[in-house]
Each structure stands twice: as C-alpha cells, then as structure tokens.
Amino acid sequence: MLTHTQTTNLSRRDLLRTGGTLIVSFAFGGARLARAQSTPANAGSKPLDPKELDSFVAVHADGSVTLYCGKVDVGTGLRIAVRQMAAEELGVAVDRISLVEGDTGLTPDQGSTGGSTGLTRGGSEIRQAAATARQALIAMGAGQLKRPASELVLSDGQVRPVSGGAGVGIGTLLGDRRFSLKVDSKAALKKPAEYAVVGKPLPRPDIPAKCTGREVYVQDFTMPGMLHGRVIRPASFGAKLVSVDESSIRAIPDVKVVRVESFLGVVAKDEWAAVRAARELKVVWSEWTGLPGNDGLERFLREGEVQRDEIVVNKGDPGPALASAAKQFSASYFWPNQSHGSIGPSCAVADVHDGGATVWTSTQGPHALRQNIAKFFGFPEAKVRTIFLDGAGSYGGNGNDDVAADAVLLSKSVSAPVRVQWMRQDEHGWDPKGPQQLLDMRAGVDAQGRIVAWDAQMWLPASVPGNRPYPALDAAGMSQDHGQGAGLLSQNADPPYYVASDGAKVRVTAHWLKQTPLRPSNLRAPGKIANVFAVEAFTDELAAAAGMDPVDYRLRGMNDPRAIEVLKTAAEMIGWQSRTSPNPRPTQGNLRIGRGIAYARYKQAENYVALALEAAVDPAIGRIAVRRITCAHDCGLVVNPDALRNQIEGSILQTLSRTLHEEVKFDRSRVTSVDWVSYPVLRFPEVPAVDVKLIDRPEQRLYGAGEAACVTVPAAVANAVFDATGVRLRTAPFTPERVKAALGALRPA
Numbered sequence: 001m002l003t004h005t006q007t008t009n010l011s012r013r014d015l016l017r018t019g020g021t022l023i024v025s026f027a028f029g030g031a032r033l034a035r036a037q038s039t040p041a042n043a044g045s046k047p048l049d050p051k052e053l054d055s056f057v058a059v060h061a062d063g064s065v066t067l068y069c070g071k072v073d074v075g076t077g078l079r080i081a082v083r084q085m086a087a088e089e090l091g092v093a094v095d096r097i098s099l100v101e102g103d104t105g106l107t108p109d110q111g112s113t114g115g116s117t118g119l120t121r122g123g124s125e126i127r128q129a130a131a132t133a134r135q136a137l138i139a140m141g142a143g144q145l146k147r148p149a150s151e152l153v154l155s156d157g158q159v160r161p162v163s164g165g166a167g168v169g170i171g172t173l174l175g176d177r178r179f180s181l182k183v184d185s186k187a188a189l190k191k192p193a194e195y196a197v198v199g200k201p202l203p204r205p206d207i208p209a210k211c212t213g214r215e216v217y218v219q220d221f222t223m224p225g226m227l228h229g230r231v232i233r234p235a236s237f238g239a240k241l242v243s244v245d246e247s248s249i250r251a252i253p254d255v256k257v258v259r260v261e262s263f264l265g266v267v268a269k270d271e272w273a274a275v276r277a278a279r280e281l282k283v284v285w286s287e288w289t290g291l292p293g294n295d296g297l298e299r300f301l302r303e304g305e306v307q308r309d310e311i312v313v314n315k316g317d318p319g320p321a322l323a324s325a326a327k328q329f330s331a332s333y334f335w336p337n338q339s340h341g342s343i344g345p346s347c348a349v350a351d352v353h354d355g356g357a358t359v360w361t362s363t364q365g366p367h368a369l370r371q372n373i374a375k376f377f378g379f380p381e382a383k384v385r386t387i388f389l390d391g392a393g394s395y396g397g398n399g400n401d402d403v404a405a406d407a408v409l410l411s412k413s414v415s416a417p418v419r420v421q422w423m424r425q426d427e428h429g430w431d432p433k434g435p436q437q438l439l440d441m442r443a444g445v446d447a448q449g450r451i452v453a454w455d456a457q458m459w460l461p462a463s464v465p466g467n468r469p470y471p472a473l474d475a476a477g478m479s480q481d482h483g484q485g486a487g488l489l490s491q492n493a494d495p496p497y498y499v500a501s502d503g504a505k506v507r508v509t510a511h512w513l514k515q516t517p518l519r520p521s522n523l524r525a526p527g528k529i530a531n532v533f534a535v536e537a538f539t540d541e542l543a544a545a546a547g548m549d550p551v552d553y554r555l556r557g558m559n560d561p562r563a564i565e566v567l568k569t570a571a572e573m574i575g576w577q578s579r580t581s582p583n584p585r586p587t588q589g590n591l592r593i594g595r596g597i598a599y600a601r602y603k604q605a606e607n608y609v610a611l612a613l614e615a616a617v618d619p620a621i622g623r624i625a626v627r628r629i630t631c632a633h634d635c636g637l638v639v640n641p642d643a644l645r646n647q648i649e650g651s652i653l654q655t656l657s658r659t660l661h662e663e664v665k666f667d668r669s670r671v672t673s674v675d676w677v678s679y680p681v682l683r684f685p686e687v688p689a690v691d692v693k694l695i696d697r698p699e700q701r702l703y704g705a706g707e708a709a710c711v712t713v714p715a716a717v718a719n720a721v722f723d724a725t726g727v728r729l730r731t732a733p734f735t736p737e738r739v740k741a742a743l744g745a746l747r748p749a
Helices: 012-017 030-035 078-090 117-145 170-174 207-211 271-280 297-303 318-324 366-377 400-414 424-430 471-475 528-545 550-556 561-574 641-660 708-725 736-746
Strands: 006-009 057-059 065-069 097-101 152-155 158-161 227-231 241-245 255-260 263-268 282-285 306-315 327-335 347-351 358-361 386-388 418-421 437-445 451-461 505-513 592-601 608-618 623-634 689-694
Touching: 057 117, 057 170, 065 078, 065 117, 078 097, 078 117, 117 152, 117 158, 117 170, 158 170, 227 271, 227 400, 241 255, 241 263, 255 271, 255 400, 263 271, 263 400, 263 471, 297 437, 318 437, 318 451, 318 505, 327 528, 347 400, 358 366, 358 400, 366 386, 366 400, 400 418, 400 471, 437 528, 451 528, 528 550, 528 592, 528 708, 550 561, 550 592, 561 592, 561 608, 561 623, 561 689, 592 708, 608 708, 623 641, 623 708, 623 736, 641 689, 641 708, 708 736
Parallel strands: 006 255, 065 097, 227 418, 358 386, 451 505, 623 689
Antiparallel strands: 057 065, 152 158, 227 263, 241 282, 255 263, 306 505, 327 437, 347 358, 347 418, 437 451, 592 608, 608 623
C-alpha cells in the first residue's frame, strides 16, 4: 500500500535483480473478451509456429472457428477482412468466426503490422492455413461419409456431397481437437468466381462498440490493484538528473517517487494525484544543447557527415545525357520532421512481479516488443507476454513501445501493476519522429520535352542495426543496442514513366547521414511521401516547360495499362479538362482556383494510385483550401470495399494534414512544438470532399492499402497551387507564411 511520498531509489543493477521473470495472466475487458470468447480452454498450450496449422485455426465443437493473427488492426479493417478471407476458404459464415490478434501467448509471430502487410502477409498466411484446414476437414468427412473427397464440398460449416444430401458438421469432425498438420503451401485456394464473401462490404465488428463507448482501448484498461504512473521528463533530451526535492509534493497523499539514475517517475493510487505530483515535484536537471535547431536544417543535412553513399537506381550515367539534353532542369525539395500525432497520447499497463506479469499495449509489433522487453530487462523471452489492445492511432512506430518500457520499469520498481499514460507534451515532445528528407532533382529533356536524363540525390538518416532505444531505459542507464531506423526511405525517387524510348539514363543516389537531430522512426509511407512529392512535382515542372497538359504529359510516358487506367480515372472523376498550367486568374473574389494531379506505383512494384484535386488559394493570407479530391486506387484483389475505402480516405486526409500543417520545431535542447497550437493538424472545417474509385482485380495479387494513397497527396496539392498561382512550393508544410513568401518572390520588385 502506498504511503505519503515514499521514494524508491534503485541502481541499474538493483533494478535488473528485481522481478525475476515475466509471465502473464490473461485478462480482457468485456468488449475485448467478446472477440475471443470462442478461444478453447487449452489455447495457452497451442503451437505458435507459423508452419503449424493449429497456430492459426481452431475449430470448436459447436462448429464455430477461432483465428489467431499475429498482425493487429490499428483501424485498417483487418478484423473483418481476415475473417472474410478465412471464411471463404473454410466455408463457414463470417459471424461464426472469432479473431484473436497480437497476443504473443496465443498468436504466431507474423511480423510487425506495417508496410501494408496486415493482409498481404497476415491475411494471406491465414487464408492459406484456412485452405489447408478445408482440405483436411474434407478428408475427414470423406472417411465418415464413405465417399471420395473429390465428391465432397465444405459449405455452411458442413462437409457434404457436391450432388446434395446429408453432410457432417466440422464441429463433429474436429471440435476442440488439434489438426496436428503443417500449413500446406500448395493447398488450393478458392477461385474468384467462387467467392461468396470476399469482395463484399461486410461491416467491421469493432464499430458498434466504438460508436457506443464500450470499446476497451488501452487507455481504458484497468486491473485489480493497478496504480497510475507518470514519467517526469527532463527539460532537454540529453539532460541528467541532479536533484529531487520530495518535500515539494508532501501535500499530495499516497505518492511514490521512483528514481533510477536519471529516470524519474511517480506512482499513485489515483491518476490525478500522479499528474499533480509529476507537475509539482521540484527537480533540477543539468543543461544540454546538443541539437542544431530546426532553422537551417537543410544546411545541416547538406553539411552532415555521410556514413555511406548508395546508388539506389542505376540505369546508366545521366551526366553526359544531361550535358547534351535540349533543356536542363533542377529543383530541391524538403520534407520536415513530423510527429505521428496520435490523438490520444500513448498508454500501456504492465504488471511485473515474482512469478507472473503482463504488458497490455497498442504497439504495432507485439512480438518485437516482447523480444525487447525480455532482452533489456533480463527476462527469459518465453516468460514475456504482450497483449494488443486498441489505441488512438499509431501510423508506424510512435510512442507505444516507449510507454510500455516506462510501465515495465515502474511496475518492476514498485512491485505492482502500473498504468502509464503519456501527456500531450510527452507524445509530441518525446515520440520518435518521421525524419526530415532533402532531395535534389535534375532532369534533361529532348526537343519534345521527353525525359532523357534523371538524377536524384537524397539526404536521409542512415539505418543502424539494432533497436530504437527507449528513453526511459537510456535515462536509467540500462544497456541498449542503439539502433536506428525509419523504414524504407529510398524508394520511389525515380520517375515511374517510360522515358525517351526507355533509353533515358536514370540514377538515384542516397546519401545516408551518420547523424540525425531527432530520434527517427517509420511514419506512414516512410520516405515515399517525400520522394513522390519531389518526383511528381518535378514532373509537373517538366510538363509545364514542355507546354503540355500534366495528364497528357504523364500518359505519353506510360505503357502499363493499370497505370494508365488509374490516371485517366482520377482525372475523369474530377472533370479534368486538358490545358497547360498555370492558369492564374482570380475567381470567386480574390481566390485563385487550380487543379493538380499526381501518380505513383507504390514502391514501383505494388499499388497503382492516381489522385487529382481542386484547391483554392487566398493570396492575401496565403491560405490553401483543398476543396475536392478524387482518387483511383488499384491494389489488386479487394477483400472488403467499405473497409478499404475508409482506409484510403483516412490516409489521404492525414497526409493532407501533414502537407498543409505539420512540422516538428526544435531548438538547441528540445522539441518546442508540444501541443496542438504549436503542432497544428487538419481541422474538420478544412476537410474536403473525397471520392475514391476502387479498381477491383480479383485475379491479381492482393496488395495492402494503408500507405499507397498517401504518397500522391503533397505533389497534387503543390501542382494545384502552381496551376492557380504560378508559384512552385517545394518545402513542406505549405503554411500560409510559406505561400505568402513564395507569392511575394514571384511579384516583380
């Protein structure tokens, strides 16, 4: 029981001695339990090997089915789409299927949920497992019905003759027993002509609870004896803890102060007491000024130490072709540091004690987090368990893993379960950032304006093997392998067009920088947003110089029918009329209206996306108002059109926010944009009409859709602004201040 301002001072060695092991009790709130209610009693001993069928699929005596998915649904609609994919193969109604996701004690490790792999890997692996299960169940039914398997079908939860007649239910055939089979990679999948549920807009199962306030988010999760914790962050990133005056919070009852070297936190039975204590505790920190400040960040990147250079795309030396080109063009583009901007700050609950513990988290990588917790806290990995609960959006590696480490550290220190809720200043100030990117583009064209040479130079933070370090463990002096990574940043910097009879010389070079000012992380469509912004805005510049309509210019360089279809479709949807840009004439008072378009094939190998939009620019105040967006999207097979459309719309609007508003500001010591005033996001009055056209190709490979549409947004906005004003915007975000400055530079002195 907590007493008045108890203090726990632990050395790093003492901390690692406490707690011993980490194992888990399994607990869910009501809404969460409903999703896993069909879990068999012996699920805790089920296999977790992705090669084993029983790792993915369990058939119960009543004929219902439970799926076990290592991927998690962070708002993408995975919960319904995976059910649909499995239902199609199993011949079981979707409402007879339950899904357990992201629980390291029950689900196989299918990798972290990112890169649009929720369905492309997670769903596809479960689909293959379900096909294997169908094959096995039909074989079982053949034995019981005394008929050849070729004469049987699995439908409506029964194995029955194709010609009709009595069948046998799958619950009778297997109910609550194991298949004890390997997943058969050659088990035949249903043909698209046979689909009954794939491609249907079935409702997401999580929506009713979310709309009625019954959904158990990680921020809502509680357990008996749980305490509330807050971490007290230093005034600057590299500061050390000098002293703590515990008497400053004497008036707040039942607070425990936890100090481990420079890690400082408070724990209380009441959350408000923990908040007050964290605010009022008098602390002295050392000074630290190791950041360059965001002013002049472009110069910092150009002059930074390069760890290595990498030629990412190499289709000949563009130098001679540039020199002999009819015309040459060059431009530089800059993308800023950005926060993940989760509306609800990160939260986790940890219960560490001798003999048993758990961590509840909304991480996108429960298995990776489990591995890190085991490694950094000295636990056997087999005794670490992390359980996914819904969070408030993540979009990549935000503060979810960091706050889980905070919670484990505090729980371990006070020998009680602890819930740690970050505050807004923690989320904006301390979450790892989507990194800054600088791109120099050069192109040479022939007399007809066709590209004959393309040279792209990128300055990017280098990836370093190891784990992204947790701030709490750094402060506590605990050993970590200080890795660094922000995703696949160097893709999509080459033009996606058939250029000059395919004889153009194209080279893309990445200068991987040894240092980056802020701790980097993967943020939705990492790297590709900035790269496509540069490529598609620069392509628009070439179209304007050639005196061609931007759509016609792109179509001239395309020979892929799927690419051509999305580009034409997006243009038709917005009512595109062929003409050159710019077209800067005042309309509707002083407003200037323009249209822009952008195209990308994601990673040059996946989704085809084209996006067109209309924007109004107010020159007096520099404000850009995007009024309407149309998007044509081809990701192959469409599993659930409603969930897919929702995902695409959300990704477009979030990227519009990043394009118009979002930029992390920092001085020599700390991030200074730590609230919604200093780090604004798109507001409801700014939301345009968004119209998405899905091009379903059921015979084609399935691609995910969490990221691809994002990458076309910034260039489409920049191109619309150019069409409306004649001004090129090459530095994001496109704030009113930047727009006014660009317009001012355009006017004659």
